[in-house]
Amino acid sequence: QKEVEQDPGPLSVPEGAIVSLNCTYSNSAFQYFMWYRQYSRKGPELLMYTYSSGNKEDGRFTAQVDKSSKYISLFIRDSQPSDSATYLCAMRVNRDDKIIFGKGTRLHILP
């Protein structure tokens, strides 16, 4: 079983829809969870950073962590064509640890 699993997509949704992106993981020791956004031919950029379980909201983006199910989600409300990108989940056990990345989900927002 891979440490972090993420559906590669592509996921295509109409503009204005709510998008749900998800990752599952196997290591119950992970405590820090991140979402990165990567536009085509660009490097990943940090979008959300959360610690332990619960929700974190930043504008149209909400990150959700369910440690009991080893499942994290990123929700995008009122999706825009500019949200079209690859989204990578990432996690680590502690701040000394290297970050483990998912393989990314390609998202297309259709105008």
Next chain:
Amino acid sequence: NAGVTQTPKFRVLKTGQSMTLLCAQDMNHEYMYWYRQDPGMGLRLIHYSVGEGTTAKGEVPDGYNVSRLKKQNFLLGLESAAPSQTSVYFCASSYPPPFNYGYTFGSGTRLTVV
């Protein structure tokens, strides 16, 4: 504020040739990393450094060498390029714990080995 700058942006090498990829950061970050990104494989850590003069192996270090002579620069070398090293290479940097809330990535170097 440039962040993380990678040079070159594109390169085509012949099998057996050597080259050095340069990463420079202006954020005074202590930690630096080299990743490769391949379709279906995601980001894989090649080498990393936790400070000037230090280097360590990551997940896929074979065929690569690195040096960190200055805090702001992290060099990735390919001594004898192979087609399997065709990839997009990303450099990243971060503060050390407890302030390393994530990595800042460069825009990548697209390398093709023919």
